[in-house]
Amino acid sequence: MELTEEAVLDHYMARFDERTRRAHTVALVGAIATAKDRWPTLELVRRVSNIYGVAVEELGAFFGLIRQPGEREVWVDVFRSPDNQHLVRDTMNAGQRRAYGTMLAMLEVA
Secondary structure: OOOOOHHHHHHHHHOOOOHHHHHHHHHHHHHHHHHOOOOOOOOHHHHHHHOOOHHHHHHHHHEEEEEOOOOOEEEOOOOEEEEEHHOOOOOHHHHHHHHHHHHHHHHOOO
């Protein structure tokens, strides 16, 4: 896949259902309005995932918030702390990889 705006948008529309896309938009707009760095926080992602009924792990991954597997709830914020990417590279599930990879592609063509 050539990395163009059109190709990334086509991928996004094909891989994410309307409810998930709306949750992405609401989380991003909410962050722009309320967060200092204008990027969604875990608290905001949790609220939006509850409202839209989407998986918090996948919604969070779209914004670089990666939940680690295991009984304890541990999250790594690879957007705000990119040096921690090595901690999550091999632990993401398929939905997290798809969401995180899509976000990276969108940032690349923006």
